[in-house]
Amino acid sequence: MSEARIAFEQRLLARAAAGRRGGPAAESRRRPDVVPASFGQERMWLSDWLDPEASTESTVFVIGLRGDLDVAALRAAVTDLTHRHEVLRTVVGPGDGGLVQRVLPPAEVPLPAVDLPPGAGAVESFAREQLLRKLDLAAEPPVSWSLLRHAADEHDLVLRMHHIAADGWSEGVLNRDLSLLYRARATGRPAALPELAMQYADFSIGQRERQSGAALERGLAYWRQRLAGAPTTVPLPFDRAPGHDTALESGTAFAGIPGDVADGLEKAAALEGASGYMGMLAAFAVLLWRGSGQCDLVIGSPVAGRELPETEQLIGVFTNTLPMRVRIRPEESFRGLLRRVREGALDDFAYGEVPFQRIVDAVRPARTPGRLPLVQVILQLDNTGFAEPEFPGVDVSYRQLFAEKSALDLTVSLGRRGRDYGAVWKYRSGLLAESTLRMLQDRFVDVMRQVAARPGTPLDALGLPGAR
Secondary structure (H helix, E strand, O other), X not given: OOHHHHHHHHHHHHHHHHHHHOOOOOOOOOXXXXXXXXXXXXXXXXXXXXXXXXXXXXXXXXXEEEEOOOHHHHHHHHHHHHHHOHHHHEEEEEEOOEEEEEXXXXXXXXXXXXXXXXXXXXXXXXXXXXXXXXXXXOOOOOEEEEEEEEEOOEEEEEEEEEOOOOOHHHHHHHXXXXXXXXXXXXXXXXXXXXXXXXXXXXXXXXXXXXXXXXXXXXXXXXXXXXXXXXXXXXXXXXOOOOOOOOOOEEEEEEEEEOHHHHHHHHHHHHOOOOOHHHHHHHHHHHHHHHHHOOOEEEEEEEEOOOOOHHHHHOOOOOOEEEEEEEEOOOOOEHHHHHHHHHHHHHHHHHOOOOOHHHHHHHHOOOOOOOOOOOOOEEEEEEOOOOOOOOOOOEEEEEEEEOOOEOOOOEEEEEEEEOOEEEEEEEEEOOOOOHHHHHHHHHHHHHHHHHHHHOOOOEHHHOOOOXXX
């Protein structure tokens, strides 16, 4: 076991102990006049800069509010939320020596009310306009709010948020904090929220310190060795072969995974000491192998990046993408594959804070026209216990609008929704048809069901679906 792996597991134990104590206070330090952007902010800024026409890294949430809404309390809660989380009023732009972030002073947050006739069409059009509007990240906050009023007891709150300010985990934090702040304003009672031990800018400073010098070089050396000789692409059943076409238009397909199938896979993984995500990753690699015949695969895996207990209560972009390498041995059982995926994943996680772009620069993979380097396919699992907003006396609905562009060939996002799992398949529509995505989804469920039922059978003897 490597020293980094041992240190990683020790950090996890220390984190668990800190959580039981309520979490340590953040290290006291004076914040410098110029704060560098975090690696996550840097990644999102570059992605946005590469597309001058639209903001590909934005998302919009439409929160339906039906009932006795206290509009004044909602306006105050939105301002309170932005005061609490500095990152919601942080601008990012070029500065001396690289990208820097600047926290704007606290101020009342505009929440304009827009009168719209009731109906999904008008709300959808308004939300889409917000999604497509290009932000000036160096001058304006990464979050904006609008309140659509259809009747006295019928509203929609539209939240437009750039990913430079928030990741998927952050959505749950935002919803919880906004709910508690609204309740406090509506009732006149204090919000049941503890003081934040640190702000996102403080995390950015510490991250830059941790990922520099000898520590960064050790991490890069690991990834060079881990990815030596790895393939540069993942073959998918493309309807149109990738080439020089750089169009980023995307489609989104929604599907479900039956709870009994997911549970069966998690149980099979647990018997080998693997997590549910490791089981999903191994099954997904089997799916890609059966569809292409390629046994060596690099699959992107987002990691939360919140090892410090203080970060769990923060809004911000903490995620990092790890290029996780999975080698399939057709004569091997799924049980054997699980063991190797577990060992590889734990080693990868030990170097999980090394920024993805630095890994790409260090590995220097061969470039394929029209495709991102190193990682074109991502599998991610949301197990953060995501919660929707709750406002007393108001029926709340919640939905997300996705950007209609993607530089990745395929992103599969999984998350438990009650008994079953929800699956969101986002894909480059110029390369893949929706019917192809539906086929992949059906085959993924079939693979999960079969490998969980017969984990000791050689993979090439399972009769799994192959290339179409």
